[in-house]
Amino acid sequence: MQRHIIMMFDEYQSKETAKHVLRGMQENARQGYFNGSKAPFGYQTIGVGQTGAHGRIKKKLAVLESEARTVRMIFELYVNGIDSPRMGIKSIAKRLNAEGITIRGKQWQIQTIHQILSSSTYAGTHVFNQKDSKTQKIKDEAEWIKTSGAAIISQELFDKATKLRDAWSPLKCVPQREASPNMLMGLLKCGHCGCSMSVVTGKAGRYKYYKCNGRMRKGDAACPSKNFPLEKIDSLVLKAFTETVYTPQHIRAIIDDLRTSLAKNKDPNNLIRLKKLETELKETEAAQAKLFEAVEKGFLELDDQLRERARQHKETRQTLLTEIATLKRQHNTPLQVLTPQKVEAVSKILIKRLSTPSPYTRAYLKATLKEIRITDEHLKLSGTNTSMAG
Structure with missing residues (x-):
């Protein structure tokens, strides 16, 4: 009994101490x-x-x-x-x-x-x-x-x-969309009941169709949708996409919005920071060169400490190069040189690349579209304006 009483008091004291410590740390955090x-x-x-x-x-x-x-x-x-x-x-x-x-x-x-x-x-x-x-x-x-x-x-x-x-969270990303080789898997949904569509085969595997999962699980009475030929639906989706999104008019509208956004968000301090980073890069490269020269001429022995110093120089140089490239890309976006002729040429290239199913096409659709709803009469593509413009 005495042991149990002592243990109970110890446990109580431990919890009280933890409360006081946490309270002190919370107040410390509130003060910054x-x-x-x-x-x-x-x-x-x-x-x-x-x-x-x-x-x-x-x-x-x-x-x-x-x-x-x-x-x-x-x-x-x-x-x-x-x-x-x-x-x-x-x-x-x-x-x-x-x-x-x-x-x-x-x-x-x-x-x-x-x-x-x-x-x-x-x-x-x-x-x-x-x-x-x-x-x-x-x-x-x-x-x-x-x-x-x-x-x-x-x-x-x-x-x-x-x-x-x-x-890209696993809770929100459709697994079929990531793993399936079929272009529209994970994107295509039944326009009648909202279930996802799966690929089924016919004639000993010679033909492929998209079929409603709800109809497969519950029977034909559960959903009035029919089977849709895979190649035909893939072709219709790509045609709708290229004729709507990658017309020269739509691309020009995207570029105009981007120009406005860049002009609004351009930071004048970026040029100052860029010059500072370029100066740091020259100093780092000079220090790196001196270190190598000292080792080559025998003034310094290549030990672990020197190797670590060389590694630090290399790491600093790489991060500086990356940050300089980022600032240059933000400042020197070549939107001003995109003439109507160039926009039209880009439109033709993109339409050509998206005209047939391929890994590129699949990756683009996956990143751009939220879902595709299909019925006997309609094919509806949905996605945010931002992602479809990107």
């Missing part, structure tokens, strides 16, 4: 101080001269530029692409590892990239008390403590990354 021992990648902690209850110096987050460049690179690759189309999380991790860019000496993993893309800290909003420390479950948003801090990327770029991650 950082509670963790290790700063997120892209940041460093700096003492602010104020002492806590136990004599500890309070800290705040500050941008660590050498790491922040990599963070910007990750968001740009995921949202816009830099020297190639936008990349997925796995491809970004592979690229960073291939270029020798590390996360504090370690290789990048998919989960690490996902955590960075998910963290609002990089857009200037740090969130504390978001997860339960024991169960790791997300708490009710009313319990979160949000504070403003130093931002590495813009809120607009972070919002775009969030929308992309949500759109």
